[in-house]
Amino acid sequence: MQMPTPDQGIVARKDHIVARLEAVLPRGAVVHDPIQTRAYECDALTAYKCPPLCAVLPASTDEVAAVMRICHEEGVPVVPRGAGTSLAGGALPTADSVILGVARLNDVLETDYDNRFIQVQSGRTNLSVTGAVEEDGFFYAPDPSSQLACAIAGNIAMNSGGAHCLKYGVTTNNLLGVTMVMADGEVVQIGGAYLDAGGLDLLGLICGSEGQLGIVTEATLRILAKPEGARPVLVGFDSNEVAGHCVSDIIKSGILPVAIEFMDRPCIRATEAFAGAGYPDCEALLIIEVEGSDAEIDDQLARIVEIAKRHNPVEVRESNSAEESAAIWLGRKSAFGAMGQINDYMCLDGTIPVNELPLVLRRISEMSKDYGLDVGNVFHAGDGNMHPLILFDANKPGDLEKCEALGADILTLCVEVGGCLTGEHGVGVEKRDLMAKQYGPEDLDIQMAVKDVFDPKWLLNPAKVFPLEASEGRRG
Amino acid sequence: MTKLIPQSEQELADLVRAADGPVRIVGGGTRSAEQLAGRQELSTTSLSGITLYEPGALTLVAQAGTPVGEIEAVLRAENQMLAFEPYDLSDVTRVKGASTIGGVVATNASGARRVQAGAARDFLLGVRFVDGQGQVLKNGGRVMKNVTGYDLVKLMAGSWGTLGVLSEVSLKVLPMPEHVMTVGIVGLSDENAVAAMSAALGSPFDVTGAVHAPACIEEEPFTMVRIEGFENSVRYRAEKLKDLLGRFGEVITSENAEGWKVMRDMVTFSQSARGPGGAFWQLSLKPSDAAPIMAGISDQFDVQFCYDWGGGRVWVWAGEDVDQEALHGALQDNAARVGGHATLIHSETALAVPKFQPLSPALSRLTQGLRQKFDPRGILNPGLME
Numbered sequence: 001m002q003m004p005t006p007d008q009g010i011v012a013r014k015d016h017i018v019a020r021l022e023a024v025l026p027r028g029a030v031v032h033d034p035i036q037t038r039a040y041e042c043d044a045l046t047a048y049k050c051p052p053l054c055a056v057l058p059a060s061t062d063e064v065a066a067v068m069r070i071c072h073e074e075g076v077p078v079v080p081r082g083a084g085t086s087l088a089g090g091a092l093p094t095a096d097s098v099i100l101g102v103a104r105l106n107d108v109l110e111t112d113y114d115n116r117f118i119q120v121q122s123g124r125t126n127l128s129v130t131g132a133v134e135e136d137g138f139f140y141a142p143d144p145s146s147q148l149a150c151a152i153a154g155n156i157a158m159n160s161g162g163a164h165c166l167k168y169g170v171t172t173n174n175l176l177g178v179t180m181v182m183a184d185g186e187v188v189q190i191g192g193a194y195l196d197a198g199g200l201d202l203l204g205l206i207c208g209s210e211g212q213l214g215i216v217t218e219a220t221l222r223i224l225a226k227p228e229g230a231r232p233v234l235v236g237f238d239s240n241e242v243a244g245h246c247v248s249d250i251i252k253s254g255i256l257p258v259a260i261e262f263m264d265r266p267c268i269r270a271t272e273a274f275a276g277a278g279y280p281d282c283e284a285l286l287i288i289e290v291e292g293s294d295a296e297i298d299d300q301l302a303r304i305v306e307i308a309k310r311h312n313p314v315e316v317r318e319s320n321s322a323e324e325s326a327a328i329w330l331g332r333k334s335a336f337g338a339m340g341q342i343n344d345y346m347c348l349d350g351t352i353p354v355n356e357l358p359l360v361l362r363r364i365s366e367m368s369k370d371y372g373l374d375v376g377n378v379f380h381a382g383d384g385n386m387h388p389l390i391l392f393d394a395n396k397p398g399d400l401e402k403c404e405a406l407g408a409d410i411l412t413l414c415v416e417v418g419g420c421l422t423g424e425h426g427v428g429v430e431k432r433d434l435m436a437k438q439y440g441p442e443d444l445d446i447q448m449a450v451k452d453v454f455d456p457k458w459l460l461n462p463a464k465v466f467p468l469e470a471s472e473g474r475r476g
Numbered sequence: 477m478t479k480l481i482p483q484s485e486q487e488l489a490d491l492v493r494a495a496d497g498p499v500r501i502v503g504g505g506t507r508s509a510e511q512l513a514g515r516q517e518l519s520t521t522s523l524s525g526i527t528l529y530e531p532g533a534l535t536l537v538a539q540a541g542t543p544v545g546e547i548e549a550v551l552r553a554e555n556q557m558l559a560f561e562p563y564d565l566s567d568v569t570r571v572k573g574a575s576t577i578g579g580v581v582a583t584n585a586s587g588a589r590r591v592q593a594g595a596a597r598d599f600l601l602g603v604r605f606v607d608g609q610g611q612v613l614k615n616g617g618r619v620m621k622n623v624t625g626y627d628l629v630k631l632m633a634g635s636w637g638t639l640g641v642l643s644e645v646s647l648k649v650l651p652m653p654e655h656v657m658t659v660g661i662v663g664l665s666d667e668n669a670v671a672a673m674s675a676a677l678g679s680p681f682d683v684t685g686a687v688h689a690p691a692c693i694e695e696e697p698f699t700m701v702r703i704e705g706f707e708n709s710v711r712y713r714a715e716k717l718k719d720l721l722g723r724f725g726e727v728i729t730s731e732n733a734e735g736w737k738v739m740r741d742m743v744t745f746s747q748s749a750r751g752p753g754g755a756f757w758q759l760s761l762k763p764s765d766a767a768p769i770m771a772g773i774s775d776q777f778d779v780q781f782c783y784d785w786g787g788g789r790v791w792v793w794a795g796e797d798v799d800q801e802a803l804h805g806a807l808q809d810n811a812a813r814v815g816g817h818a819t820l821i822h823s824e825t826a827l828a829v830p831k832f833q834p835l836s837p838a839l840s841r842l843t844q845g846l847r848q849k850f851d852p853r854g855i856l857n858p859g860l861m862e
Contacts, residue, residue: 112762113678114671114674114678114763114764115674115763115764116674116677116678137680138678158623159623159627165621166620169594169598170621172598172627172630173594173598182838186838187838188836188838188839188842189836190839192815192816193762193815194760194761194762194788194816194817195590195591195595195760195785195788195789196584196595196597196634196760198760198816198819198832198835199817199832199833199835199839199843200631200634200635200638200639200843200846200861201584201597201630201631201633201634201635202631202839202843203630204597204627204629204631204633205626205627205628205630205631207627207630208623208626208627209626209627225679225680226680227680227682228680248532248533249532251532251533252531252532252554252651253651254555254651254652254653254654254706255651256650256651292682292709293709293712295708295709296706296708296712299709300706300709351619351621351622352619353530353533353535353618353619354532354620355530355532355533356533380621383619383620383621384533384619384620384621385620418617418619419617419619420617420622420624421624422622422623422624423620423621423623424621424623425623426623427623427625435624438617438624438625439614439624439625440614442611442612443613443614443615444625446607446611446613446615446628446849446850447615447626447628449850450626450628450631450849451626452849453842453845453846453848453849454842454845465625465626
């Protein structure tokens, strides 16, 4: 992974820059001791590491603005960081950059049930947004797997999804407004507690821009009434292909499940060994969850089971209670942990048209054999968002490179069948150099031109999203 | 002046590149753009046809000039729909023509289901477009989840052609509901109607529409809440909502869904208030702000209006005898005061007003900066969003 050469002039001015930042922030909000800055050397993509120049932890929009003004004057790159759960290296620092962490921005600013929104500071964790409203019967819908830890700021930066976005959409569909600090420290408001922000859809542009257009400090989010109940059914199949067809048939039928999750044999085996969820021994299984009253759930599950039975399932397990639901979800929820027990893994995030699932799963299994690396698949099948997990041994020379090459081949396949490189994790550094597979030079150029408008000096998260050679002339 | 009617995306690009002055982009010609009168017209009507339709993947790709009616017919055959319910305002605007999918996307035109399912921008998966220099560009794709690079798809939706001429759009579609029911209350004040709609939308019963026709357009004001899905489920939820809303007044239920189309296309306005010289606005507000604002507006102006999105959207109509420029100013001032925006959607006489809600200096600068990048010569629908 190539990163830009750090600006030695900035590194040499570290003491001066730290002193300026300390002058505008409370005690303890500037982390510059080389031992402590190592806490910020990577995010959840741990293969790449680099301690930053320093890290700052502002607690208000004003403090963020003060930091940005200083960094702008000093020409110092700023890498925004939510909770550091990015799987794409979205928060990977460079040695000449300041990490701007939003962890101290975690207040709820306003809750309004009549108008169905909550306004929070952006460092608040995803799950604690729901936590603030669930006693009153509401929830915040996007639910990335990391929701216990991940911050709303990171969700907005990556336009995060989750298992339930088949019904409720991803972050951009649930975001009403932001307060954002621009690269030069100016504070802007986009949207608010009303639908469609007005003017050009800058809100839609900000969401998913990977922290490259501004630092979101506050967010107005749509909240929804909690459904009366939810229950899953687990269906096992003796081939991936058949499971893929079943997904397509369910989607066509008019049922709108909140989630359709897919696991293949390597994942089923690993989770059984790890969590003992009692899954059937089969090639592929689907977990399909529906919501509503008890009677509504029974009705929808019956329709799903009827469709599934046309595909000769090896097992159908309908949940009839909260305990049975938990048992069905147990394996799925521990899948990543289980794979991590076996070996190091790289988690891909390509998305494909749902009807291409059988073909893509077959090709992945062939490629896995060719490379001699195991691949497990556990993903959101309802919207075609694949998560192939490539197992490798980080201590074995050449294995990481082999894994990266296989990953690139799989993502290229996703693009070839009409899909994309990343459905919910973001490009970060991980998929940066594959962008040309999906976009032509002009398509990338217009995106970079957008960054030119918001951040003319390219100080915000500069080495992400775009291939380095494409952004070279702009990064100064 | 002759109309430019490109027959292909490449020809569209060539024509834009060769254009030596501003062009007015026209799809079905159903949306007025009187400030662009006299400009060279660039029509997308020949860029027509559905390129790809995968019912099993819930995706449809169409050229921008494809009539919405054609798309809806193809979807209906597979029991699917455009869930954001694009509206057809030709009854109000008295402009005859067939809306195109490009026009719907470019104006982010969404109906009642926006409160539950989302707007046009939420169903737009990918775009191909020609920028102001005649470059063919693409963004997004045809899959449900896509965070590969910046989301220019959202930016293009609702940009009214000012950043590029759409040539192709890909959309997420949804299954058509098996059954529809309406839960209604007659005679509510605007304030109570918004409160009732908020109660319904804040319930777990998955309401897919909430509109209120006040006394200014109906002798007997009525409030409607919609539920959709499988029949048993719809009946169950209708009963639940009947109980929930009982405290606001007598609740009736109906299986007739026709009223939703009438409200979507504002046929009510066209029947009761149609006449030459009218003007028509859309307000987007926090629902609880809507009734107080409209009470103040109707004290000062002879207007007609109705509420959609549970009060989050207000459609306002004024005839030629009203000081439309003063009304426009009052609507935008109110929206600015509480947070929200007011947009002049249609007027039969040119009004000397900013059609769109004026932006803060910072957002205005960003907007101008983006236009400069996408259309450096300023030739695509110039001034249309100001």
